[in-house]
Amino acid sequence: MTNEELQGLVEGISWEYFKRKFEHKASFNPRLRTTGGRYLLSTHNIEINKTYYEVMGLEELIGIIKHELCHYHLHLLNRGYQHKDADFKILLKSVGGPRFCSSLPIEMKKGKAKRVLIYSCVSCKQKYTRKKRMDINKYVCGKCRGRLKLEEIISIDK
Structure with a gap:
């Protein structure tokens, strides 16, 4: 999967599950080692660990994207976007995203x-x-x- 395909997947998941557009950049970051993905507060971009996709598959990747999109949309709406916030937990549960990604070997x-x-x-x-x-x-x-x-x-x- 390329960065362009990832961008399209993130935009599609954002519209399908959140009914909101994803207007920033999603890309694979080869330097990520211990996490499935991250949302960058300063740029609003999402970075994904490609190893999770290669080892765990598309279903795990979709879960990671849903998780990061919860951070993204809540932050842009000025609501609780951190793991500890009730808004985050409620939105994550409603879209069926994982609280934490599965462990890599x-x-x-x-x-x-x-x-x-x-x-x-x-x-x-x-x-x-x-x-x-x-x-x-x-x-x-x-x-x-x-x-x-x-x-x-x-x-x-x-």
Whole structure:
């Protein structure tokens, strides 16, 4: 996904869920490491961590965008835009955004991993990220005790 495609996605989500235009810039920031995205108060721009999209997928990206748009729209309306504010919590819940983004595998944050293995449960679709291979005949899903399968292997280029 390019920055232009991200801009279009953010504008679409803003109109669909908030009924308001997003009139600033949305872009991927390769320097973000520990957070999914951030809203910049001074410029009103939104920056997104592209690694979350690459590892966690489009659904996680949409959640991060909804979260950042809550900060954006509330700040422009001079209402409580911080995580602790009731206005923020209410708006976030109404649009179905996450309070916090999911955690990336710790290995990726430290920059040490060469690859990440993603396993999923056949029954409940719960996902598990691992640095090392697991014996899927020995382990089961911790949520429903279902059978596990290797979904994909993501290589991290340095």
